[in-house]
Amino acid sequence: MESHIIPVITIDGPSASGKGTVAQMVAQKLAYHYLDSGALYRLVALVAIRSNTDCANESDIADIASHLNATFDGSSILLNGEDVSDAIRSEQCSKLASIIAGQPAVRAALLQRQCAFRQSPGLVTDGRDMGSAVFPDASLKIFLTASAEERARRRYKQLIEKGINANMQSILQDIYERDTRDSNRDISPLKQQVDTKLLDTTFLSIEEAVNEVLRLHNAACKN
Numbered sequence: 313m314e315s316h317i318i319p320v321i322t323i324d325g326p327s328a329s330g331k332g333t334v335a336q337m338v339a340q341k342l343a344y345h346y347l348d349s350g351a352l353y354r355l356v357a358l359v360a361i362r363s364n365t366d367c368a369n370e371s372d373i374a375d376i377a378s379h380l381n382a383t384f385d386g387s388s389i390l391l392n393g394e395d396v397s398d399a400i401r402s403e404q405c406s407k408l409a410s411i412i413a414g415q416p417a418v419r420a421a422l423l424q425r426q427c428a429f430r431q432s433p434g435l436v437t438d439g440r441d442m443g444s445a446v447f448p449d450a451s452l453k454i455f456l457t458a459s460a461e462e463r464a465r466r467r468y469k470q471l472i473e474k475g476i477n478a479n480m481q482s483i484l485q486d487i488y489e490r491d492t493r494d495s496n497r498d499i500s501p502l503k504q505q506v507d508t509k510l511l512d513t514t515f516l517s518i519e520e521a522v523n524e525v526l527r528l529h530n531a532a533c534k535n
């Protein structure tokens with residue numbers, strides 16, 4: 313199948329809105345591939361931290377992005393063969409990922425890698441600019457959100473369940489800071505586009521959110 317006719321469902325939105333959870337479940341239901349684009353920015357951040365690279369040096373960070381040796385293996389994310397699925401979720405990585413994501417050379421270096429996930433029979437992807445920049449011809453574009461307080465509660469519960477120490481106040485602070493940084497940068501800011509359907513999950517269960525995406529997908533397929 314030619315790449316541009318392979319269906320893509322994009323799920324963009326702010327931190328801890330449930331993008332990854334919903335996108336993975338929708339992908340599973342449809343037997344589509346899944347791309348966690350945020351993980352790529354997090355991997356670049358992790359390599360920068362480990363190699364003591366100055367995050368203000370855009371060309372060095374872009375170089376890391378171009379040479380990432382990353383593999384997505386089910387729910388595990390491998391960097392040079394090492395499972396870094398939890399390491400990339402640290403507060404330090406989250407913050408740095410959001411900072412380096414504002415660098416145009418870094419976004420350019422990750423673009424082709426993301427496009428390559430568009431494989432038959434289809435792709436579900438989540439991030440900030442999936443519908444606006446990476447897959448502008450997607451068959452369905454969703455803007456998934458929830459109130460900042462609900463997102464902080466979800467992130468807190470998620471971290472505690474993983475046995476990671478967490479503080480509600482600092483999570484809420486991080487969410488406000490990243491929302492502001494991700495939405496106000498010059499390149500590919502997080503923003504609901506006119507061709508995107510808003511899905512506010514503040515009062516929805518995961519199952520209800522997944523079913524709504526599937527309903528919208530079925531409706532889009534009929535058009």
Ligand SMILES: Nc1ncnc2c1ncn2[C@@H]1O[C@H](COP(=O)(O)OP(=O)(O)O)[C@@H](O)[C@H]1O
Pocket residue numbers: 325326327328329330331332333334438466467469470513516517518519521
């Ligand atoms: N609609 C929902 N209701 C309750 N919890 C949710 C909902 N959607 C996601 N979650 C939970 O919130 C946490 C953050 O979700 P995640 O998918 O990691 O968000 P994101 O990818 O947007 O950062 C997860 O523990 C997930 O199970």
Ligand SMILES: Nc1ccn([C@H]2C[C@H](O)[C@@H](COP(=O)(O)OP(=O)(O)O)O2)c(=O)n1
Pocket residue numbers: 325326327328329332349350351353354406409410413414438439440441442490494
């Ligand atoms: N398509 C994307 C995905 C993530 N980013 C940046 C902005 C985010 O703050 C970081 C981390 O993204 P990620 O989706 O993993 O973060 P959350 O799970 O939503 O907390 O990367 C981006 O700029 N563009």
